[in-house]
Each structure stands twice: as C-alpha cells, then as structure tokens.
Amino acid sequence: MAALVERDAAVVEGLLAKLRDPDTDLPAKYRILFSLRGIAGREAHAAMLEGLKDPSALFRHEVAYCLGQRQDPAAVATLRTILKDEREHPMVRHEAGEALGAIGTEECLQPLREHLQDPCQEVAHTCQLALQRIEHFAAAAAAAQAAAEADANATESRYYSVDPTPAAPASTPLPQLASSLLDEEEPIFQRYRAMFALRNRGGSEAVQALGSSFTSARSALLKHEVAYVLGQMQDALAFATLKRVLEDANENPMVRHEAAEALGSIAAPECITLLKQYAADPEPIVADSCVVALDMLEFEQSGGFQYADDGGAAALASDGAGKEVSASA
Template sequence: MVTEQEVEGLGQMLLDPQKPLQARFRALFTLRGLGGPAAISWISRAFSDDSALLKHELAYCLGQMQDSRAIPVLVDVLRDTRQEPMVRHEAGEALGAIGDPEVLEILKQYSTDPVIEVAETCQLAVRRLEWLQQHSGEPVAQGPYLSVDPAPSAEERDVGRLRVALLDEARPLFDRYRAMFALRDAGGEEAALALAEGLHCGSALFRHEIGYVLGQLQHEAAVPQLAAALARPAENPMVRHECAEALGAIARPACLAALRAHAADPERVVRESCEVALDMYEYETGSAFQYADGLERLRPPPS
C-alpha cells in the first residue's frame, strides 16, 4: 500500500524542474499507475511547467487513467491557447480517451479550432465518443496492446486492404486511424512497412500517430523511415518527437545513432524527446526502469 507521503514525494519529484526529465517522467508514470484523486491532483499541477513534452505526457497519462475527475483540468488545457498545440491536442485526445459523453459539446466546439492539429484531434475524439455510444453494451474487442486508442481497430484483417485504407487521404481520418490500429495489432514486417508509408501523408496529426504506433509495434523494419522523419528539420516537431520515442522503444543500433545525432537539436521538444528516448533505449537493452508503462506506448504481454 502506497502512503500519502510516498504519493506526495512522487508529486514533488514531478513538479521539480531541477530534476532530470527522465526522473520526472518516472514519477509521472508511477502516479498514473497508482491512480486516484491525489495522483490526478499532482499531475494537474504540473501543467504550469515550461516543457511541452512533459505537459503532453501529463495529458496523455490523464486520458489513459480514464478517470472523469481529470476532465476539468483537461478542458482548461484544451481551452488555453497559450499552451503549445501538441499539449492542447493531447488534452483533446485525453478527453476522448476518458469516454465520458459530457465532453461532446466542448469537443465539437474545438473541432473547428484554427490550430489544425487541435481541430483534427477533437474531430477524432467526437467520433470515438459517438462510436462508443453506438456500440454501448457491446463487448469491445481487446487487442494485444493495453493503451486506450483514439479510434477502435478496424474489423478488416487483410494487411493489403488495411494499407490502402490507411493511405487513402480521401477517406475520413477516423476510418484511417481504425486501419492504423488494425495494422499495429496485426504486427509483422508487412504491417510495419505499410504503417511507415504513412509518415509521408499530409496530416501532421496523422503522421504523429504513425510514429506512436510504430513505437508500440517495435519492428526494426520501420527504423529507416522513422530516422528520416526525425532528421527532417522542416517536419512538425510533434511528429519528430514521436519518431524519436519510437526509435527509443525499438532500440536497435541504428536507432541509437539517430537519437544521438539529434540529442542537441535546436527544437526543444525534439531534443528532450531524444534525451528520454535514449533512456528508453538503455531500458530496452538492459536498464531497470520499465518505460513500457509510459511514453505513449504499452508493449503487448508475452505470448
């Protein structure tokens, strides 16, 4: 049983900007795992930090906890136009992940936000909540990953047809996301290569989600395209951030070289993502801390 003092210690670690980012992330993921009002309170207080990467992870964790007590702070973050787009986007996605229909109206309101990544995120969150309402009472198929995704996996199982759906930019984004998560769940090299093609699609939000699922999939076939996206200075920082974390999760020698090459990147969120991804790399190759519990990727249980 964790004591109040231990929870407070984790909260103080999370809020301390003098602590290494990796240590603060570990405190965050531990609080997420503990759950409850005290953990939500500590996580909520950290939105005053100046690291967009950290705030993005705060919102993600609150969504994954699926506790409606986090709704007020997430709505505040979504509404706050002073927050970075990637933070507001993650707050919108988290509201959809919690699954409470009470946020439908606020999500619809921000579905026309002038920041396209925020607008598209809220559109997806609305579709997810509507899908949940339409399938209320039905058993939801549980894939090999434990994350709460912004769209349910498609029923289609043919990788070739899923690839076509994924890359068809005329289709609704929600349907393409469903194909994306079905490809992730299918696994294997063919699925990884199909997903990696998505890194060249038009929507930055879509490309960022591709990086996320490739990090979950952890297939080395995607490394060249992930490294190339990370290396593109003109690429949206939230895409480069996800590609860095995916490389840390895949943890092959080529990943290490790519991450080291951008460890001093002029873009702060990319630089910090590489810093944390290098820590992830060390875990995947033998370190003690289990990043499987954070950084937007949960590994499947052993088969």
C-alpha cells in the first residue's frame, strides 16, 4: 500500500458530505472511498466508517477491504464487530476477516480465532488464512537472517496489494505451483501461496493454470481470489475463462463479482460489451460490480490517472502494472 497523503480537513468534509448525500450513486461513492483510503488521519478513517452504513453490501465489502489495505489498527474494533455479525453479508464478513489479517496486530488474533469454525465456510477459511498469514510473517521476522532472506525472495511481487498470504518461493517450478493450486487435499494456505506465485510469474501457462481452478476447485473463496489475481495480471488470455464465470448464474456472487472487476481491468472491447450486458444481472452484487467496473474503465480510458473523487486527489498508489491499486479481493 502506498503511503497516505495529508489533505485539508475541508477536503475530507467535502468527501463525507458527498458520501452521505442520497443522490450520490454507487460509482461516485466508490470514487469517494478510493480518495479517502489514500488520505492520512482520523477524519478520513471516520469518514470511511460511515460507508459501512451503506445499504449496498458490495459497497460495505469494499469499505472493509480498504480498511485492511490501509493497515490502520484503529479499524480493528469495527472489523471485529462486522466479522461477528451473522446478519451481515458473508462477502462483507469475509473482507473484515481478511482486513484483520492484513492489519495483523496482536489484537487481531482473538477475533480471527473465534471464527475459525464459522458456519459460513468462506468466513471460516478467510479467518484460517488470516491467522496463518500473521503467524507466517511473525515467524519470518523472528527467524535467522538466512530465513529472512529466503522469505524476502518468496514475497517479491510487482503488485502493491497487501495479499492474504505470502507467495510461494519464486524458484518453485510452474507445474508444481499449478498442481498445488488445483489439489483439493492441499491446505488452502498452500494453495493461496501457489496462486500468488503464479500471478507473480505471469505468462500464458500461469494464466491457464489459474483458470483451471474454476472448473476443479470447490472453494468459492479460492475461486474469488483467482478471479482477483487474473484482474491484477490484466492478461487478455483470461477473457474466455472470466466470461464463463460471470455468465454462470449458479456460481457464488462473490466469485462472479471478482470476475466482473477483472474483466474491467483487462478492459478489452469484448469485456466492455459483456459488462454492459451483466449490469442488468438479477443478482445485485453482480450487477453493481459491472456498473462500477464500467465506471472505472471509462475513467481510465478518459486518461484519468487515479480512480478517485477529484475533490480528494488521493495517494498516488500504483499496483506496478501501470494501473492504480485495484478494487477489493
């Protein structure tokens, strides 16, 4: 995550007023949120928390994600409340758990432990991953110099997202990464590590291996993250796979949501056609994801530098692929 920037209190107040305005539509709220997440200070943080009152589960999940990417321990109590709330949408609870893993302080451990066996499988798996992420980085920090160097090698990435697990070592052969990603018997933490290593590797074989998981994997959580990394990779080879995912009405909305955003990141003309079509999907999470993806895409194609509300001029974050830090995973 890029460093946060200082902004006048008036800028934050202006963004908050727009966020509260009932006439502000969802894409505009996304822009406001993306501005706020780049701004330092209590006021910006408090304004982001206001976003958690929004009626759209899609928007609330994005707020939770942004709180995690900021890695500000001030968000822990709120994230803990969301994680506990079984009436909240599972996608929002998932994002709250993942955010606790990203923040990773001592106080994040207990809430994560309480949900390791959550009845919602996506939430339970998220908390298992988040705890293992915290343990992994704690162990790496405590390890000897040689181990620390090996870990630095393992986590080398040109993507700026705070990922839910480290990547597998860069030296792992591609077929091995592909087989651990697709192995249903493998612990999900190892499968995630393989997935991020494939993302970092890039290229057609990596895209193909990642795409295969949509037909074989049982875990919606894993599939939603695969769709997210395909979006980060912005490789047009993933189009056909992502199209199938978006089109599949029986697929978990969380997975279809990430497929829509990934198609928006790839931004080829056929992606735009598809997103316009699914902007009318009966599932609001999918429909709204397409609307937001189209808005981001339009912004980028108009030569915009940073997807954000222009009143906010957020931090100049880049994911290294020449694009601003992407939406939630």
